């Protein structure tokens with residue numbers, strides 16, 4: 001994971017990082033004898049969304065994108081065809097010939113990228129911290145200061161992950177992330193797993209946001225649970241999670 005210069009970050013802000021064919025066929029590399037015979041094409045989302053208030057301001061959240069970027073690095077390092085949809089994060093993944101990165105800014109941008117990308121992938125790992133509300137409507141000019149009180153009107157955003165349930169093939173797997181207060185972690189994550197018809201959900205306490213470490217609890221549809229031993233660096237948690245998904249979804253070695 002690297003921190004680009006400010007000018008890099010700005011020029012990348014809403015563009016693709018690399019020009020590559022967006023979707024590669026799911027074929028084994030020449031040295032793939034010890035790899036899974038068929039392994040997943042993985043679509044990962046990471047980072048916050050920025051929802052414009054006017055032409056110069058936005059509503060955002062504290063997500064750094066670290067967990068999703070770590071997952072994209074771990075997945076591409078295995079030789080798995082990986083696409084990362086990355087929000088306005090200052091971080092970028094390490095380059096890999098197996099990794100394609102597309103940038104988004106708003107929930108609407110991400111919605112469009114997901115609808116284009118999802119049919120060409122097998123797993124969706126939705127680590128992005130998507131806004132639940134956005135200003136309505138955002139004027140395309142700068143709002144001027146006055147001496148009177150101002151109220152922002154917000155509208156709910158669509159639930160992108162839940163909406164993809166109806167647009168998924170039976171062989172596709174959708175994995176959500178739930179950031180919850182520690183004392184309600186498992187119950188609330190379990191509710192989200194069911195409500196969004198997910199195949200699995202990674203429950204993690206709110207302190208995980210913007211941290212280098214994560215204390216993950218993995219819940220699968222059907223009730224199975226898996227937990228690593230304590231808190232892990234996000235890079236190590238990414239490796240653990242991919243192994244756990246592969247085992248849970250029966251990807252054969």
Ligand code: CTP
Nearest residue numbers: 126128130131157158159160161176177178179
């Ligand atoms: N998510 C999404 N679209 C949204 C909000 C969330 O796809 N508009 C996804 C997140 O990327 C995450 C999962 O849903 O994988 C759970 O997100 P979270 O914010 O924890 O849950 P919410 O649905 O927002 O519910 P709540 O406000 O009760 O936490």
